[in-house]
Amino acid sequence: MIKKALNAFSYLSGHRPMTNDKMPVGLSAFQKKIIFLIFSSFSVIALAEQPVTKPIESVAESCDLSFPGADLNSRHFQNVKAADSFKKQAKILIAMSEHEQAVRNHFTKGQPIDWKEVEETDRKNTRDFKKMIEKEGLFSVSQIGGQGVAAEFSLIQRSRDFAFQRNALDMMRRLFARQDFPGDYLAILEDQLLAKDGKPQIYGTRVKPDGSLYPVIDKDQLDARRASRGLAPLRQAICPMSKAE
Numbered sequence: 001m002i003k004k005a006l007n008a009f010s011y012l013s014g015h016r017p018m019t020n021d022k023m024p025v026g027l028s029a030f031q032k033k034i035i036f037l038i039f040s041s042f043s044v045i046a047l048a049e050q051p052v053t054k055p056i057e058s059v060a061e062s063c064d065l066s067f068p069g070a071d072l073n074s075r076h077f078q079n080v081k082a083a084d085s086f087k088k089q090a091k092i093l094i095a096m097s098e099h100e101q102a103v104r105n106h107f108t109k110g111q112p113i114d115w116k117e118v119e120e121t122d123r124k125n126t127r128d129f130k131k132m133i134e135k136e137g138l139f140s141v142s143q144i145g146g147q148g149v150a151a152e153f154s155l156i157q158r159s160r161d162f163a164f165q166r167n168a169l170d171m172m173r174r175l176f177a178r179q180d181f182p183g184d185y186l187a188i189l190e191d192q193l194l195a196k197d198g199k200p201q202i203y204g205t206r207v208k209p210d211g212s213l214y215p216v217i218d219k220d221q222l223d224a225r226r227a228s229r230g231l232a233p234l235r236q237a238i239c240p241m242s243k244a245e
Contacts (some may be wrong), residue, residue: 072230
């Protein structure tokens with residue numbers, strides 16, 4: 001199961017999957033983190049009845065980063081610094097995101113996860129974050145920087161408040177239209193909410209444990225839609241797996 005999870009991750013990350021039948025004796029810290037993110041997402045689905053795509057720390061590392069729309073991808077914004085007047089907000093959001101990750105990190109230490117604590121943390125983060133954006137609106141890259149927006153997106157994606165997520169998606173669209181929010185984050189959340197409603201995804205950001213895609217609308221135009229949101233063409237995103245086969 002762990003091998004399948006790692007291979008499924010390679011569809012979006014571009015990391016080469018394992019092709020033999022055995023797991024390596026020792027997993028790197030990075031591999032442990034990826035396995036944890038995948039399995040924690042599956043557990044959140046069971047608890048909240050919500051399909052959860054792993055956070056895109058999540059940005060797909062494809063074989064060629066010069067794909068169309070690459071300047072819309074969160075990798076393009078990751079080194080943008082927070083504006084001086086928003087450094088405090090960025091610091092708060094990053095701390096909140098780090099805390100939500102910390103309560104899930106027992107997996108990498110071989111310990112059981114306290115899912116009650118996870119739920120309570122996610123709910124508290126949503127309450128606190130909603131208070132922040134009620135006053136100031138959703139923060140943009142030019143305000144809180146690439147790391148701040150990554151933390152902000154993680155908080156939105158982990159939230160169990162679906163009405164809040166949909167409201168956040170609308171705000172993300174407005175910021176994206178101003179080229180001030182990563183398009184791949186927008187695509188991931190939109191696919192996630194469509195899946196919650198039992199509808200096919202638009203951008204192909206959700207994969208099953210066996211590596212196959214969940215239902216997608218109009219597959220012939222999938223890569224064009226992905227490019228419009230800063231995602232690599234699907235074949236390019238999975239090319240390490242294609243070469244290994």
